Amino acid sequence: MNLSRRTRVGAVLATAATIALIATGCSAGGSSSGDQKVTLTLATFNNFGYTDALLASYHKAHPNITIVQKVAKTSDDAQTNLFTKLAAGNGLSDIEAVDGDWMPKVRQYPQLFTDLASADNKGRYAAYKTAGGTAGTKLIGLGTDVGPEAICYRADLFKAAGLPSDPAAVSKLLTGDWSNYYKVGAQFEAAKTGAAWFDSAGATFQGLANQYKNFFEKDDGTTVATTNPDVKSAFDSVLAASATQSAHLQEWTDDWAGGMAGGKFATMLCPPWMMGVIQGDSPKVTDWNIANAFPNGGGNWGGSYLLVPTQGKHAAEAKAFVDWLTAPDQQISAFKTAGNFPSQLAAYKSSALTGATNAFFSNAPIGTLFTDRAKAFADTGVIPFKGIKYGAIMGAVQNGLTRVEQGQQSAADSWTQVVSDIKALS
């Protein structure tokens, strides 16, 4: 579910809510005359892949600047924290991480954030990533990662069902549209392995929702979710498949995590940051692999931004630091740590990225694989529009899908309730 994606990675991190990097030595006397000692606070959530070592290397290059990272457990927590402190007018960190899905709400207040545009970071990102960080004429957010989607699968379950299980063959098998994905799912179900084809209707619906330009809202922000035939047909087609192919395990629940470890489903839609979630929830499973394919070509799910609120005192230093932190080298380092796929175009050409593999996912060549997925997403030419109500509408639809999967309502009744819930949002 949108609002709390990546909730699970951070479970362990929750206890270590604050990671402080202490300036070692505190050498007396600044190196240059004008330099003041500055401590910058950086607020992120879950796992951005910013290790102590990475942040310490910035301190090494800029001895007068010390970085302290605060890690919120979930994207939701970070959102509540940001808006509460924006309302209070103080208390925010010098740099705040914002999830792409609630970035539209933040973009309503460009006057509260520093303009991060510079000659240095012009043209570093794909156009949609820059657009996502732009409010009016101001660039208020620099992109950290993007979420080009692939499909993660369990090789052992594929084998048990008599399907090909090596990544090249699976990629070929799954290349096609959504009906192809469900068709292979039907073959898988026919083999009666005891496992389902995918985790839940809600997760699968996310994949579809991210493939339309104006799925829930028009460009001017008007809600069209209840009248857009694409939404209704996505709702119905996902539920039709879910009746026979879903494990009915709602994303981010404890049962979903348990089902992942227990082999209750064979495939799941997989943006790069999901790799960390899967590894965290099913650390003992050795059969996970990634297919270089996605229904209908490509899609993007997730990706965040770093912002500098104007209430901070060190805007200039913070701006320089954000520029550095979102530069290709640091993005690749974060990718290797946490699977957050770089958003900078230059990073895709680096051999450090293209050579990356993931031991947990059967040594999948994640560098080239997700570069291909990012390209496939760019090739679709569709950049989903997400307005200020996107998260709330998605919440209503996800609840509707869950009601049907839980057997509480028929698809038709559930849709009626979805429509009334969405109307209540206006």
Add this chain to the structure above:
Amino acid sequence: MTTSSLPTAPAAASERSPRRIAFSSRLSRWDLKLSPYLYISPFFILFALVGLFPLVYTGYIALLKFDPILHTGTFVGFDNFVWVFQQRQFWIALRNTLTIFLLSAVPQIVVALAIAAVLDSNLKAKTFWRMGVLLPYIVMPVAVALIFSKLFSDDYGLVNHLLSFIGIAPIHWHTDTIPAQIAIATMVNFRWTGYNALILLAGMQAIPRDLYEQASIDGAGRFRRFFSITIPQLRPTLIFVIITATIGGLQIFDEPQLYDTGGLAGGSNQQWLTLTVYLHNVGWFQDGSFGRAAAVAWLLFLLIVLIGLINLAVTRRISNNENRRTS
């Protein structure tokens, strides 16, 4: 000389002394009149600051279409309240709040009373047992919610696993309304039962022991003594416990908010959406709805006042009846 000087001295004294007496007596009169108010004023100053002001300000915001970030709003009158009354989810949240309150408050007080009675009897290592019942209270509610929602998982939860041993089919803790609410009430009870037990225990210890002695001489058994002496003597403490449990029970937030980590809190069909969770959802996850959330907050306040008054009336009635019977 000496005699003539004598009257002058008292005269001089009497000239000065009335003023002195008047001033000091005025001081002491002020002292008598004002200092009690001065002594209790910190509470009222604090209450005005953190209780009354937010209450009034929330009421003001409830009349606006309010942007919480820029602190700007346009006056819309009672539109927010009208909107809230038209929401299906509001009425479901109201129903859930009342049922979860009943599911938690009633067993909580009954069990707390039983625990207090046991602790009041002659136990070895008294302090150990008393501290023991308070232990759940010092655990963070968030931690309680996280642990219990794992225990109550539908497929992999410990509770369903244990139930399977005695041949009970898995219960859909996250799907069916009543089981979900029982699970949440369990968390609330886990946290508050021990606390209430200690307060009731304190009340029990204040009951004169000779009442019990007389009763046992008259041949009253253990249960008879409990119902005829302990319960009536405990009435003021019970009223306090019931009223605080009401206020707390109608405002529970952490437990339902964290019961399920997926999506908007409250369940796919609002099975465990309480009023506080609903107002949080309206305020944070819908654009510009702080005014509506404030309206929900005020309605919740009125509900608590209403139920508090009913509580008071009922307990007063009972105590009057008791008095008439005993007199």
